[in-house]
Amino acid sequence: MDQAPGIAAKKSVFISAGELSGDMHGASLMSEIRIQLQGATIHFSGLGGNLMAEQGFKSLYDIKELATVGFVDVIKKYGFFKKVIADCVKFVRDNDPDVVVLIDYPGFNIRLAEEIKKFYKGIIIYYISPQLWAWHERRVNKIRKFTDRMLVVFPFEVDFYKKHSVNAIYVGHPLVKKIKNFLDASPTAVKTVPGEKIITILPGSREGEIRQHMPVIIDSLNLLRKKFKLRVYLSAAPGNLGAVNEFKESISECDVITGNAYTQMKNSDLVLTKAGTSTMECALIGTPHLIFYKTSPFNYYLLKPIVKVSKLGIVNIISGKDIIKEFVQNDFTPEKVHDEAVKILNDPEYRSNMKLNLSKVWEILGNRDASAEAAKIVIEEAQI
Helix, strand or coil, X not given: CCCCCCCCCCEEEEEEECCHHHHHHHHHHHHHHHHHCCCCCEEEEEEECHHHHCCCCEEEEEHHHHCCCHHHHXXXXXXXXXXXXXXXXXXXXXXXXXXXXXXXXXXXXXXHHHXXXXXXXXXXXXXXXXXXXXXXXXXXXXXXXXXXXEEECCCHHHHHHHHCCCCEEECCCHHHHHHHHHHHHCCCCCCCCCCEEEEEEXXXXXXXXXHHHHHHHHHHHHHHCCCCEEEEEEEECCCCHHHHHHHHCCCCCEEEEECCCHHHHHHCCEEEEECCHHHHHHHHHCCCEEEXXXXXXXXXXXXXXXXXXXXXXXXXXXXXXXXXCEEEHHHCCHHHHHHHHHHHHHCHHHHHHHHHHHHHHHHHHCCCCHHHHHHHHHHHHHCC
């Protein structure tokens, strides 16, 4: 039926962002779409978190319910995930949005795209590619079959997808603008306690990750206290404050921070971070850091054969060099973390070289505004 004269057509965007990082990028994308459409009414719905909700997003589920760590968690929640996908599919079928945007979260979103593509006549855009070049490369066949556009955030991903006959567009990395704005507005901190070393801990956003990582971190800090006077900041993701506070009690001179940890990261002498989005944040902020990751022996046994890259830290991957030391599974020990931390804190030349290499990440990524570029493509492709 044609739209009645004088009545604006309702425009809608379905977004699926199943993780906290996806919530952040989804919120930025929503903001840019509204800016570029100059105040037009756009209805956003799907799967999102608090940041997207603050912008009026209507989420079918709280994304905290979707958090999993490893294969065992996925198996345990299989029935739940099946229901979430079914509800999302029904929502898209019933509401026929102008465009569907999937943000990372591959295990779920690729399956969702497969189901939606059976009936949906609109455009399905994948924003922020799954790291298929690192593991599960065969999933690229489903990307080619069930999505219409792939928007990538690392330059080398364009060549990866070209090899698989997928037309990928490099839009820039969404953290570039976010962190540039932060650095431009952030004054240089002045230490209030001479000789004190400030360490920020980013143990992960999921409770399972926190419980795997924190015992080793605590033992590492105890070793470091024999050499340094420490002030520790421990980052807690929304919903996991209880788990973080349990471990805080074992750390003296420690403050728990919630929400954005950029200020503490910038003002720290060292950041200890779980592999993931936070490693890119550390690199762009320019703070020396080390990377760790540990999962259950069963999960690691299943994961190791399908991982194609030798490094987990995206900084090391995109630079092609071992800029940041990584401590994974059995290498993640208090002694090894302590030894690397001492080098970073005590060796000026080692620290200076690390900071220099981190600064080159800006050159690799360029200065594109990823959210604005992605929003423009979403609007054009969906004709909204």
